[in-house]
Amino acid sequence: MAWNEPGGNNNDPWKNRGSRDQGPPDLDEIFKNFFSKFGGKSGGGSGKGIGGISLLLVAGIAIAIWVISGFYTIQEAERGVVLRFGKFHEFKDPGLRWKATFIDKVFTVDVKTIRHMPSSGFMLTQDENVVRVEMEIQYRIIEPYKYTFAVTDPDESLRQALDSAIRYVVGHSAMNDVLTSGREVTRQAVWEELQKIVEPYGMGVEIVDVNFKDARPPEEVKAAFDDAIAAQEDEVKFIREAEAYVRAIEPQARGSVNRMTQEAQAYKERSILRAEGEVARFNQLLPQYEAAPEVTRQRLYLETMEKVYSNTSKILIDEKGGSNMMYLPLDKILERQNAYEKPSSQKPITLENLRQTSQDNTQSPSSSIRDDRRTGRN
Numbered sequence: 001m002a003w004n005e006p007g008g009n010n011n012d013p014w015k016n017r018g019s020r021d022q023g024p025p026d027l028d029e030i031f032k033n034f035f036s037k038f039g040g041k042s043g044g045g046s047g048k049g050i051g052g053i054s055l056l057l058v059a060g061i062a063i064a065i066w067v068i069s070g071f072y073t074i075q076e077a078e079r080g081v082v083l084r085f086g087k088f089h090e091f092k093d094p095g096l097r098w099k100a101t102f103i104d105k106v107f108t109v110d111v112k113t114i115r116h117m118p119s120s121g122f123m124l125t126q127d128e129n130v131v132r133v134e135m136e137i138q139y140r141i142i143e144p145y146k147y148t149f150a151v152t153d154p155d156e157s158l159r160q161a162l163d164s165a166i167r168y169v170v171g172h173s174a175m176n177d178v179l180t181s182g183r184e185v186t187r188q189a190v191w192e193e194l195q196k197i198v199e200p201y202g203m204g205v206e207i208v209d210v211n212f213k214d215a216r217p218p219e220e221v222k223a224a225f226d227d228a229i230a231a232q233e234d235e236v237k238f239i240r241e242a243e244a245y246v247r248a249i250e251p252q253a254r255g256s257v258n259r260m261t262q263e264a265q266a267y268k269e270r271s272i273l274r275a276e277g278e279v280a281r282f283n284q285l286l287p288q289y290e291a292a293p294e295v296t297r298q299r300l301y302l303e304t305m306e307k308v309y310s311n312t313s314k315i316l317i318d319e320k321g322g323s324n325m326m327y328l329p330l331d332k333i334l335e336r337q338n339a340y341e342k343p344s345s346q347k348p349i350t351l352e353n354l355r356q357t358s359q360d361n362t363q364s365p366s367s368s369i370r371d372d373r374r375t376g377r378n
Contacts (some may be wrong), residue, residue, distance in 0.1 A: 057143060070098045077112040079144045109144035114208060117155070119162045122218075129175035134213040135166055135190060139205050145202030154203045161201075165193040177223065180213050180232055187212040 045167065049283055054333045066349045073096055080092030092106065120134040139158070141147045150155045169189040170178060178186055191210040217225045289296040 030061070034048050041244075050216075066101055069101045070104075072097055072099065072106060074108055075258055077110050078108045079111050081107040081148055083107070083142050085168060088149075091144065107144075107148050109141055109147055111144060112143045114138050115157060117162060118213075119159065119166060120213075121163070121167075123167050123170040124180060125170055126172055127174050129217070130187040131170065131175055131178055131215055133166060133170055133178065133215045136211045136213055137194070138208040138211070139163055141204055142206045143202075143204030150202045150204060154205065157201065157203065157206060158198065161197040162194055165190050165197055168193055168350050176219070180229055183212050183215065184217075201342060221358065227361075 074094045076094045083090045118136045122132050147154050187210055
């Protein structure tokens with residue numbers, strides 16, 4: 001039977017513990033027993049003193065916990081944005097800082113790390129071709145407060161702005177420019193367009209760089225475009241080789257031109273000086289010719305013939321007869337004479353010497369045989 005059933009049986013465990021009528025514990029009695037351990041007497045005045053001490057102790061512990069909970073650390077690359085009662089209050093620099101818990105709220109933002117954000121997709125060009133473009137931007141946070149509170153999700157907003165800028169620029173460009181020679185122009189255009197989109201939102205970010213990673217046509221036409229790109233690269237290579245040839249041959253041509261110009265100038269000066277010499281010579285001969293025409297004419301004739309014969313082979317003809325050799329080449333005679341005579345014993349070349357040499361070479365065979373017999377030769 002339960003302890004609290006009707007019938008007069010009082011089986012309450014709180015009242016009948018230890019064969020005594022005992023009720024449930026009183027909370028006031030428990031606190032009195034606790035504070036009595038600190039040496040105070042039971043009574044009205046001592047109860048009030050004990051309650052004040054307990055309140056101060058609890059308040060001190062709460063304040064200590066509140067103060068300790070306010071300490072926090074901001075890393076070297078971060079800046080802290082402090083809000084007081086939900087309103088911007090100040091910025092905090094790196095280091096150990098303190099905030100009023102439940103009053104101030106701190107948001108830490110990394111302002112030194114360079115962040116990366118890629119973007120890619122198939123896009124339609126101005127000439128109605130499809131290309132896949134891959135780009136990547138590098139950015140960093142320059143205004144922590146704007147980055148934290150200007151937009152709901154700054155990274156997602158920046159991603160959408162990047163996609164919009166890429167599609168706008170590619171949509172206003174030809175496919176050949178995006179794939180080959182116009183990549184740098186496309187990259188710069190995307191950078192400028194992205195700056196225009198981000199600036200009105202005030203996100204507090206700075207675009208450090210835009211990288212054009214890749215641009216390629218669809219796989220179905222990739223082989224044809226690879227051939228076209230290879231042909232364009234060959235064209236650029238041939239152009240560079242032609243420019244190198246021009247740079248190499250042009251100095252030679254200029255040198256040849258300068259040399260021919262100098263030679264022409266020298267020939268001009270030489271001709272002028274020669275003409276002036278002829279004029280001076282004529283002016284010197286004119287008085288002599290006027291004084292003795294025949295003598296001057298004969299002297300000029302001999303000088304002219306001397307110049308003519310000095311540069312030609314000469315043949316001496318003996319008109320008096322009595323010689324077996326009628327034609328005698330003087331150059332052969334001189335060569336033979338030089339072969340038999342030493343250079344130190346050479347005789348001066350005169351008309352008498354030439355006639356004597358001619359007679360020696362034109363003697364009869366019988367006289368040559370007799371000379372040989374005299375010397376004992378067969």
